[in-house]
Amino acid sequence: MPEHFHLNTPLLESTSMSKLVGTSVYLKMESSQPSGSFKIRGIGHLCQQVARQSKGVVCSSGGNAGMAAAYVARKMGLPATIVIPSSSPPLVVQRLQDQGATVKIAGKVWDDANAEALRLTETEGLTYVPPFDHPLLWEGHASVITEVAACLGPSVKPGAVLVSVGGGGLLCGVVQGLKQVGWADVPIVAMETVGADCFNAALKAGKVVTLDDITSEAKCLGAKTVCRKAFEYSQSSDVTIISELVTDQQAFHAVQTFLDEERVLVEMACGAALAAIYSGVIRRLQDEGRLPAPLGPLLVIVCGGSSINMEQLTNLRHKLYT
Structure with a gap:
């Protein structure tokens, strides 16, 4: 590690x-x-603290937090689900998939995607990785x-x-x-x-x-x-x-x-x-x-x-x- x-x-x-x-x-x-x-600075630090014993991580993102979460999850050998808004360019979807992440599209803006990520945290038992609001x-x-x-x-x-x-x-x-x-x-x-x-x-x-x-x-x-x-x-x-x-x-x-x-x-x-x-x-x-x-x-x-x-x-x- x-x-x-x-x-x-x-x-x-x-x-x-x-x-x-x-x-x-x-x-x-x-x-x-x-x-x-x-984004990888904070997300890498957070994942090391909270995601080691995790079933997988979920992150809502306009792109960059998702990329960081997907990269870190791949390095840690964890599955990653990235929820992005429909406003994200196709390029983002491709790059996230290249990192091995599952990509879900939800809503028009980040706030919509975030609501879906929080839902998956509850229903799938995944570790939620917030894109910006966490100590x-x-x-x-x-x-x-x-x-x-x-x-x-x-x-x-x-x-x-x-x-x-x-x-x-x-x-x-x-x-x-x-x-x-x-x-x-x-x-x-x-x-x-x-x-x-x-x-x-x-x-x-x-x-x-x-x-x-x-x-x-x-x-x-x-x-x-x-x-x-x-x-x-x-x-x-x-x-x-x-x-x-x-x-x-x-x-x-x-x-x-x-x-x-x-x-x-x-x-x-x-x-x-x-x-x-x-x-x-x-x-x-x-x-x-x-x-x-x-x-x-x-x-x-x-x-x-x-x-x-x-x-x-x-x-x-x-x-x-x-």
Whole structure:
């Protein structure tokens, strides 16, 4: 049994992005995880704790949590059932099946798929693997920051961390990781797309709210309700979280630019965090006095994503620009 299932991913410096913001930009390349995204950190950690004696695991997912659960289950020799919404591309179904998972399609959005996964937990006696709302997931995701701290060494501290928010699991892990390494005062810029903005909506309402629908094409950010812990962190005085939105077009533009400049293809969900740099959000936050100028090095969590290929990219371009 491996100690953990995730890799210590590369930390790369991007010269082109650094030039845009006038400070060093470090990319934590979670896109190179074996399951294609950061999700394997938390899901691997959770499965090791709760699934060893299991009959099998069930996970509801727009794609990436499912990929991580399927990969980990295969490595642990457990059957995996992944329940995905009908909005997931065929590519996701194929990749999950390639990992040996049984795929079930239920409902239109993640919340529908999740209801079915919980039903299977009851009826089939499977171990439920939540995609974002569990303390063991956050504990696993925190390792992304401890690796960065070990890599940068004690003399370098980020000026801010840029992260995409879907259900809020990665955000919770980043907060915990920053606290663990003594960087609790480093601000987090939490990026979402308009139409998949459950975290931003909660901050505006002053409480956790549920979106009526997911209208963004960044389907992997598509939770209608953010996890309560992420909202609690946003309200606490010892953490600075700045919530920002970009359009689907800005996230897509970021994906394309990142592919051109860094030669890595990521999902639009990941494009939301990249758009903080490419669409000038960081510059604006500095102008508004919400981030310091000059700014220390920026750390971007390149969360990755397995639901993207060139065909998907072409389809998205067509949807967003015609």
